[in-house]
Amino acid sequence: MLPDGACGVPVILAVPAAIGLAFLVLPLTALLVRAPWRTLAARLAEPHVLEALRLSLLTSSAATAACLLLGVPLAWMLARVAFRGRRFVRALVTAPLVLPPVAGGLALLLVLGNGGLVGAWLEPVLGVRLPLTTTAVVLAEAFVAMPFLVLSVEGALRASDARFEEAAAILGASRWTVFRRVTLPLVAPGIAAGAVLCWARALGEFGATITFAGNLPGRTQTMPLAVYLTLRKDPEAAIVLSLVLLVVCAAVLVCLRDRWVRTS
Numbered sequence: 001m002l003p004d005g006a007c008g009v010p011v012i013l014a015v016p017a018a019i020g021l022a023f024l025v026l027p028l029t030a031l032l033v034r035a036p037w038r039t040l041a042a043r044l045a046e047p048h049v050l051e052a053l054r055l056s057l058l059t060s061s062a063a064t065a066a067c068l069l070l071g072v073p074l075a076w077m078l079a080r081v082a083f084r085g086r087r088f089v090r091a092l093v094t095a096p097l098v099l100p101p102v103a104g105g106l107a108l109l110l111v112l113g114n115g116g117l118v119g120a121w122l123e124p125v126l127g128v129r130l131p132l133t134t135t136a137v138v139l140a141e142a143f144v145a146m147p148f149l150v151l152s153v154e155g156a157l158r159a160s161d162a163r164f165e166e167a168a169a170i171l172g173a174s175r176w177t178v179f180r181r182v183t184l185p186l187v188a189p190g191i192a193a194g195a196v197l198c199w200a201r202a203l204g205e206f207g208a209t210i211t212f213a214g215n216l217p218g219r220t221q222t223m224p225l226a227v228y229l230t231l232r233k234d235p236e237a238a239i240v241l242s243l244v245l246l247v248v249c250a251a252v253l254v255c256l257r258d259r260w261v262r263t264s
Contacts, residue, residue: 028246035243036236043240051218052226053244059134059222060202063141064149067198071149072191076183078150079157097147104143105211112139112212136213137220141202148201149194156190157183200252204245 036043043049078090096104112119112130122128130136164186168178184191206224213220215229223241231238 031239031242031246035239039236040240040243043237044244046237048217048226049237049241052221052223052241055134055137055218055221056203056223059137059141060199060205062138063145063202064195064199066138066142067146067149068191068195071146071194071198072153075150075153076157076179079154080162093150094147096144101144101205101207102211105140105208105213108136108140108143108208108212112136131212132214132216132220134213134219137209137222140208140212141205144205144208145198145201149191149198152190152194152197153187156187156194159190160186196252200249203248 074093078086078093099107109116109131111117112122114120114123114129114131119130122130130139160183165178165182168182169175173181203222204224205222206228209220209222210225210228215221215225221229223245227238227241227245230241
């Protein structure tokens with residue numbers, strides 16, 4: 001006797017579902033099976049691994065902070081302000097989600113590079129050169145990760161009850177006070193979920209980073225770039241680095257369970 005609401009799974013659906021699950025799980029299983037467990041601790045303690053990990057954590061955290069500073073107001077504008085061209089602006093915000101990361105890195109280079117639209121003025125006026133620097137890594141990661149934050153916060157804003165904000169405004173609170181004391185607490189779970197997704201995406205960024213910031217050990221070489229560099233000369237080291245990224249991704253999924261992400 002099947003439980004209420006349950007039904008038998010047709011074979012025509014069960015077979016492709018099982019194949020799809022295997023397609024997603026087997027590569028991750030291969031990482032665990034082929035990992036050099038006996039030398040894992042020693043490999044994790046190697047200087048270039050620790051340096052890449054340190055740089056990845058530093059840049060992804062800085063990129064997330066920049067995305068919070070810029071992305072939360074942008075999400076609020078998209079969710080709360082009715083203006084002409086809002087759909088077009090939203091499409092531009094989500095473009096990095098579908099744009100190939102290498103193309104995104106090239107776009108950053110054309111804007112902020114030494115001869116770019118803005119970069120051409122940075123060095124003569126401010127003495128700033130962005131390509132091949134740690135700052136370039138942060139910018140590349142923020143470019144590809146910000147849409148995750150904006151979409152999460154915008155969704156949380158649209159799902160929240162705007163009557164609380166209206167009541168606060170009627171009672172005489174300023175717009176900034178309403179935003180700070182009412183709006184932000186209401187959408188705090190959405191902001192937290194978006195920030196974690198943003199941080200995880202920044203941590204795994206590769207294409208835009210290598211195009212705009214290069215692959216300089218200790219300066220711009222993050223964990224994904226280190227995996228790419230070591231894959232040919234030391235596959236076991238590449239597996240160890242990939243395992244670290246896998247553990248981080250698993251931790252993100254655990255953190256994003258029902259406490260932050262609610263499904264109807």
